[in-house]
Amino acid sequence: MVLADRVCKSFGSVQVLKGISLEVPRGTVTCLIGPSGSGKSTFLRCINHLEVVNAGRLYVDGDLIGYRERNGKLYELSPKDAAAQRRDIGMVFQHFNLFPHRTVLENVIEAPILVKKKSRAEAVERAEYLLDRVGLANRADAYPAQLSGGQQQRVAIARALAMDPKLMLFDEPTSALDPELVGDVLKVMRELAASGMTMMVVTHEMGFAREVADQLVFMDGGVVVEKGDPRELLADPREERTRSFLSKLL
Numbered sequence: 001m002v003l004a005d006r007v008c009k010s011f012g013s014v015q016v017l018k019g020i021s022l023e024v025p026r027g028t029v030t031c032l033i034g035p036s037g038s039g040k041s042t043f044l045r046c047i048n049h050l051e052v053v054n055a056g057r058l059y060v061d062g063d064l065i066g067y068r069e070r071n072g073k074l075y076e077l078s079p080k081d082a083a084a085q086r087r088d089i090g091m092v093f094q095h096f097n098l099f100p101h102r103t104v105l106e107n108v109i110e111a112p113i114l115v116k117k118k119s120r121a122e123a124v125e126r127a128e129y130l131l132d133r134v135g136l137a138n139r140a141d142a143y144p145a146q147l148s149g150g151q152q153q154r155v156a157i158a159r160a161l162a163m164d165p166k167l168m169l170f171d172e173p174t175s176a177l178d179p180e181l182v183g184d185v186l187k188v189m190r191e192l193a194a195s196g197m198t199m200m201v202v203t204h205e206m207g208f209a210r211e212v213a214d215q216l217v218f219m220d221g222g223v224v225v226e227k228g229d230p231r232e233l234l235a236d237p238r239e240e241r242t243r244s245f246l247s248k249l250l
């Protein structure tokens, strides 16, 4: 579903991603860990085409992200075509970014109606199903400020799912939450993984990574230092840098 081939990204003269290569097979979960500033968010943002890569290639479901290739040359996509690519990729952030003046239901139906041109009735039906799935069937008429952080994050997940994405990207979805609210969000993510969604998750919830991830990736300084089966990697990292990071985390 995702193929990154030596992806590089710089901001000005600072190279943040220094050749990331990674494969995420369809229907699998990849967790990304690494120190602050290692480039995890930047990498997710490149996959979602919120950032344009400077070198290397990134494919989602076979589509080259951000560029069109013609006669061996790359041409940057128009904003319209880039937006069309982004539509199939759901993204959930640390801060949920819900529309504060719209109800939960309105938050979830907005993009399907405006972007996917669904009828209101169809969008509402799908939103009600998704809100039920994230355990918030009875809060459809609430405003975001009336919900806990964990509930807001579950609305954000439902909102992303309403676009029927083929890939879901999560950037530290639970790190802004009070500890007692983390479990409900992870439960929704666990169920989503079990349903076969392809997911990439930046998280430091090692229990989740160990149980749910098919692949764990440790990034540092803009490179993939080590990747592999999460249980093996957590129990016996090959690289000293991984070992030292994990020892600080646990």
Ligand SMILES: Nc1ncnc2c1ncn2[C@@H]1O[C@H](COP(=O)(O)OP(=O)(O)OP(=O)(O)O)[C@@H](O)[C@H]1O
Pocket (backbone or CB within 6 Å): 011, 016, 034, 035, 036, 037, 038, 039, 040, 041, 042, 043
């Ligand atoms: N828009 C930007 N302009 C300039 N520098 C940026 C920009 N976005 C990110 N950076 C820099 O890129 C580096 C990687 O940032 P990134 O947010 O990807 O790290 P991260 O691994 O997600 O860190 P954290 O764990 O703190 O979220 C940092 O040094 C950051 O300052």
Ligand SMILES: [Mg+2]
Pocket (backbone or CB within 6 Å): 040, 041, 042, 171
């Ligand atoms: Mg980040």
